[in-house]
Amino acid sequence: MRKQLPTAVYRKLLPALALLTGIETVVVLKDIYQLDGNGAAEVTLWAAKTLLTGAMTQASMQS
Numbered sequence: 001m002r003k004q005l006p007t008a009v010y011r012k013l014l015p016a017l018a019l020l021t022g023i024e025t026v027v028v029l030k031d032i033y034q035l036d037g038n039g040a041a042e043v044t045l046w047a048a049k050t051l052l053t054g055a056m057t058q059a060s061m062q063s
Contacts, residue, residue, distance in 0.1 A: 001052075005059045013055045020044050020051075 002010055019025065029040035 009055050009058050016051050
């Protein structure tokens with residue numbers, strides 16, 4: 001993935017994905033949005049895929 005993305009895009013993608021890995025993400029999804037564990041995992045995976053798709057789209061527009 002790193003070789004497919006411009007450095008600037010890659011440097012933004014990593015911390016954006018990191019936002020999805022902390023306990024705060026799980027707490028918000030479960031406590032605020034009342035999702036169960038599977039629902040929280042599904043939303044987190046969807047968000048990660050969406051970030052990756054956006055990064056790849058941005059990369060293709062820059063080349």
